[in-house]
Amino acid sequence: xxxxxxxxxxxxxxxxxxxxxxxxxxxxxxxxxxxxxxLYVRMSVMRLADRTALNLQREGRMGTYAPVYGQEASxxxxxxxxxxxxxxxxxxxxxxxxxxxxxxxxxxxYWMGDERGLIGIKDLxxxxxxxxxxxxPLHAVGVSWAMKLRGIKSIAAxxxxxxxxxxxxxxxxxxxxxxxxxxxxxxxxxxxxxxxxPRRVQTRSKSIAQKANAYGFKGIQIYGNxxxxxxxxxxxxxxxxxxxxxxxxxxMLTYRFGPHTTADDPAxxxxxxxxxxxxxxxxxxxxxxYLSSLGMWSEEEEYEIMDAAxxxxxKAVAEAESAPKPSPSDIFHNTWKRxxxxxxxxxxxxxxxxxETDGGASHA
Amino acid sequence: xPKLNIVxxxxxxxxxxxxxxxxxxxxxxxxxxxxxxxxxTDGLQGKYGPERVIDTPLSExxxxxxxxxxxxxxxxxxxxxxxxxxxxxxxxxxANQMARYRSRSRGQYPINLVLRLPWGGGIRAPEHHSDxxxxxxxNTPGITVVQPSNPYDAKGLMTAALRYGDPVIYCEPKRIYxxxxxxxxxxxxxxxxxxxxxxxxxxxxxxxxxxAMVREALRAxxxxxxxxxxxxxxxxxxxxxMDSDTIIxxxxxxxxxxxxxEAPKTGGIGAEIAARVYEEAFTSLLAPVxxxxxxxxxxxxxxxxxxxxxxAKKIIAGARKILNY
Ligand SMILES: Cc1ncc(C[n+]2csc(CCOP(=O)(O)OP(=O)(O)O)c2C)c(N)n1
Numbered sequence: 001x002x003x004x005x006x007x008x009x010x011x012x013x014x015x016x017x018x019x020x021x022x023x024x025x026x027x028x029x030x031x032x033x034x035x036x037x038x039l040y041v042r043m044s045v046m047r048l049a050d051r052t053a054l055n056l057q058r059e060g061r062m063g064t065y066a067p068v069y070g071q072e073a074s075x076x077x078x079x080x081x082x083x084x085x086x087x088x089x090x091x092x093x094x095x096x097x098x099x100x101x102x103x104x105x106x107x108x109x110y111w112m113g114d115e116r117g118l119i120g121i122k123d124l125x126x127x128x129x130x131x132x133x134x135x136x137p138l139h140a141v142g143v144s145w146a147m148k149l150r151g152i153k154s155i156a157a158x159x160x161x162x163x164x165x166x167x168x169x170x171x172x173x174x175x176x177x178x179x180x181x182x183x184x185x186x187x188x189x190x191x192x193x194x195x196x197x198p199r200r201v202q203t204r205s206k207s208i209a210q211k212a213n214a215y216g217f218k219g220i221q222i223y224g225n226x227x228x229x230x231x232x233x234x235x236x237x238x239x240x241x242x243x244x245x246x247x248x249x250x251x252m253l254t255y256r257f258g259p260h261t262t263a264d265d266p267a268x269x270x271x272x273x274x275x276x277x278x279x280x281x282x283x284x285x286x287x288x289x290y291l292s293s294l295g296m297w298s299e300e301e302e303y304e305i306m307d308a309a310x311x312x313x314x315k316a317v318a319e320a321e322s323a324p325k326p327s328p329s330d331i332f333h334n335t336w337k338r339x340x341x342x343x344x345x346x347x348x349x350x351x352x353x354x355x356e357t358d359g360g361a362s363h364a
Numbered sequence: 365x366p367k368l369n370i371v372x373x374x375x376x377x378x379x380x381x382x383x384x385x386x387x388x389x390x391x392x393x394x395x396x397x398x399x400x401x402x403x404x405t406d407g408l409q410g411k412y413g414p415e416r417v418i419d420t421p422l423s424e425x426x427x428x429x430x431x432x433x434x435x436x437x438x439x440x441x442x443x444x445x446x447x448x449x450x451x452x453x454x455x456x457x458x459a460n461q462m463a464r465y466r467s468r469s470r471g472q473y474p475i476n477l478v479l480r481l482p483w484g485g486g487i488r489a490p491e492h493h494s495d496x497x498x499x500x501x502x503n504t505p506g507i508t509v510v511q512p513s514n515p516y517d518a519k520g521l522m523t524a525a526l527r528y529g530d531p532v533i534y535c536e537p538k539r540i541y542x543x544x545x546x547x548x549x550x551x552x553x554x555x556x557x558x559x560x561x562x563x564x565x566x567x568x569x570x571x572x573x574x575x576a577m578v579r580e581a582l583r584a585x586x587x588x589x590x591x592x593x594x595x596x597x598x599x600x601x602x603x604x605x606m607d608s609d610t611i612i613x614x615x616x617x618x619x620x621x622x623x624x625x626e627a628p629k630t631g632g633i634g635a636e637i638a639a640r641v642y643e644e645a646f647t648s649l650l651a652p653v654x655x656x657x658x659x660x661x662x663x664x665x666x667x668x669x670x671x672x673x674x675x676a677k678k679i680i681a682g683a684r685k686i687l688n689y
Pocket of ligand 1: 092131132133134160161162163164165191193194195260393422424446450453
C-alpha cells in the first residue's frame, strides 16, 4: 500500500513516471496507455485554455485569473473521482473543474465577473469557487461527513495550496476529519509559493504530508507533475476513504510556472533561473516522451491535438463573451430566500434611477 | 514638496516612523520582498531588514493575534491583512481580544498597533475583495477605525495611528490608491484621529462620506453647484469613534444631510450618523436624512459592481430628494 510504503517523515516521495517519461514498472498503476493518451490530450486543452484566460485578462476581457500552468497533472486528479463524489475547489482549480466536466465557457464567464457562469456545477457535485484561502477544507469534511452519516459511499476531494495549510481552518478540518473518520481526500498542491511567500515560510515541517500523522490518519508526498503517481495516490486515497479506512492527505509537489494571478509579477520575488530549473519537470513533456516511445505521439499529431484544442477553446471564449449580461436586478435576487421588503424598495429605487439616467451603467 | 499617491504616502509615513522608532515592525503576507500586493510596503524590507519587515505564514488570525502579543512585548506592529474580506478570519483576535485588552487588564495592557486593511470595491476583483465591513468594527468598542480619502491624510493618519496607544484599523480605499496625486510634506505631521474635515464648504446641504466615496461626493457637489445648489462635503476620516460635532454643526447650518457609503444600508454607518443628527439637530432639519449606500445584498462580481456601488449620479438623485422634500 503506497501510503504505508512512502513515509513522509522519512522524506520518501512517490514517483512512477520520471521527467524523461521512464516508468518504474514495479509501481505502474492500472492506467491504460489509451487512458494516458486521453489524459494528455485533456491536459493540453487545459494548458491552452489557461493561457487563453491570461491573454483575455491582459486584453481587458476577463478579470483577475489564477493560472494552473505547470500544475496540469495535479489538476487532472479530478478526473479520477467517481460521479457521486464531491469536488471542493479553491480559486486555482480551473483545470480540475474542466476535468470534472464543468464547461470551459462557464469557467470563463465566472472569471469575467458573472456568477452565473458556474450554474450547473451542482449536477457535477462541484462546490462553488472558494476565494478565502483555507476555508473550503471544512466544507469538504462536512459534505463527506454527511455522506458517511447517510450511508452513501461517496467521498469529497478538497483542493488547496501550500499556503492554505497555515490557516486555522485547515487544521480544524484535518482534526474533524480525523476524529469523525470522514471520507475526505485532502489534495494539497504544493506549488512552492503563496503569492511571493515560499513554502519554507509556511511551515517548519519537512513536508505538508506528515501533518496527517498529527491528526491520526495517513499522508503521502508525491511528485504532482507525474500523472501516474497522481492517479495511484488518488485511487488508494479514495478507496481508503470510501471503505471507511479514514481520510487521507496527498501532498502533490509541483511548481507554479506562471504568475500567482494576472495581478502579480513574479520577477519581483523569484529568479528566472529557478523557473528554468523547473521547466524540464513539466507534466506534459514527460507524457510526450512516454507516448512517443510507444509510437502514440508525434509532432504531426501534436498539431492535430492543438488544432482541436484551439477550436474547443475559441468556442468557449465565444460562448462566454456572447452570454447575455446579467441584469442589475440580479443583485437583489440571490442573497435571501424570502422576500425582503426593504431590499425590494432598494431595487425599485435603482431601477427607477436607471430609467431616468443610466445610474452608473455608463461605466458598468 | 513631492507629489504622492495614497500608496506612496502610506509608505512614506511608515518609512519615517520606522526611521525614528525602532520598535515599529511590519508583519503580514507578502509584505517583505514583494512589498505587499498593492506595494504599500515596497522597499521597506530592503531598508530595514527582514527582522523588521516580516513575511508571515498565511494566517490572518495568526497575524492579528501575534500582533497583539508583539504589542504587549513592547513593539509597535503594523500588521497587514491583504483584503478586507479576510478580516473575518482575524475577527476573534480583533473583536474579542485587541478591542478588550485595555479594559480586561484595566489599563495595564494597552495595545498600540495598526492593522492595515485595503478596503472597498470598484477594482474588478474576485469575491471577498470588494466589501466595506466598517460597521462591524464600529460596533466593537475598543477598536478605532480610520480611512483616508487623499494622500495628505493618508500619511498624517498613519503617523497618528502609530502613536495612538490603542488598536487602530487603518482602512485603505484601494479604488483610489493611485487615483489621486497630491503634495505630501516629508516633515512630521499628524492628521488627528477622531476629527472629520469639511473638504468643501456649502450652505444648502451636507454630504458625509469617507474613503473612495469622498471623490464621488465631491463630483456630485460640483454638478449640484452647476444647478445652483451649494453642498458641503464632510470627509469623516475617522469612522469610530466618530466626530459628531462636525457633522451636527454642518447639519444645523445646511438643514439637509446625506450620507453615502459602499457598505450595505442596514446597520451601516449611515444609520448611526442619521441617529446622531436626529438626536442633536432635529429641529434644524428641513428634510429626513438621506442614505445613498450599497444594498442589503451580497456584493456582486464585477459585471454588476458598478450598479451596486454608490456614485455621483446616485448621490445627486438622493440630493434632489431632500432638496425637493
Ligand atoms: C484568507 C485569505 N487570505 C489571503 C488571501 C489572498 N491570497 C489569495 S491566494 C494567496 C496565496 C495562496 O497560496 P496557496 O495556498 O499556496 O495557493 P496557491 O495560490 O499557490 O495555489 C493569498 C495570500 C485570500 N484569498 N484569502
